[in-house]
Amino acid sequence: MLHLQYICGVNSAEQIRARGLKATPVRTGVLEALQQSDAAMTTHELETLLGKVDRITLYRVLKDFCESGLLHKVTGPDGVTRFAVCHNSCHRQAHADDHVHFTCTNCQKMYCLAHTHNPGLQLPRGFSMTTVQILAEGICHQCNQ
Ligand SMILES: [Zn+2]
Ligand SMILES: [Zn+2]
Numbered sequence: 001m002l003h004l005q006y007i008c009g010v011n012s013a014e015q016i017r018a019r020g021l022k023a024t025p026v027r028t029g030v031l032e033a034l035q036q037s038d039a040a041m042t043t044h045e046l047e048t049l050l051g052k053v054d055r056i057t058l059y060r061v062l063k064d065f066c067e068s069g070l071l072h073k074v075t076g077p078d079g080v081t082r083f084a085v086c087h088n089s090c091h092r093q094a095h096a097d098d099h100v101h102f103t104c105t106n107c108q109k110m111y112c113l114a115h116t117h118n119p120g121l122q123l124p125r126g127f128s129m130t131t132v133q134i135l136a137e138g139i140c141h142q143c144n145q
């Protein structure tokens, strides 16, 4: 477990630098927290997990990460925005996170269903799409046990 966390730590700093950002402790902390989480997280959850992090700094880190293709944000049925790690092929200004987001109505966790893709929405002439949010609700694997 410790070994795994160590590897994650190295990767997170490298991934941050690869996007042209400095790997500050808050940045690596945020990225590692989300990489190790099975579900998307709210800013409140990140704040609680990371402890002594200035709220403005945290908001700025999340904004930078979303812009640079490290994280994507999704607003759940409850209206709360959650953050999750991006697909490997995401990069600055070009996200590839058109997967379904699943919210558990029992534990309120939101999961990225990375293998379920946009079913190929047909847009009327003259429309262009920048983001897709497909939300599914139900009971997650943990609550179904
Ligand atoms: Zn993305
Ligand atoms: Zn659940």
Ligand SMILES: [Zn+2]
Residues within 6 Å of the ligand: 072, 074, 084, 097, 099, 101, 111, 112, 113
């Ligand atoms: Zn996602």
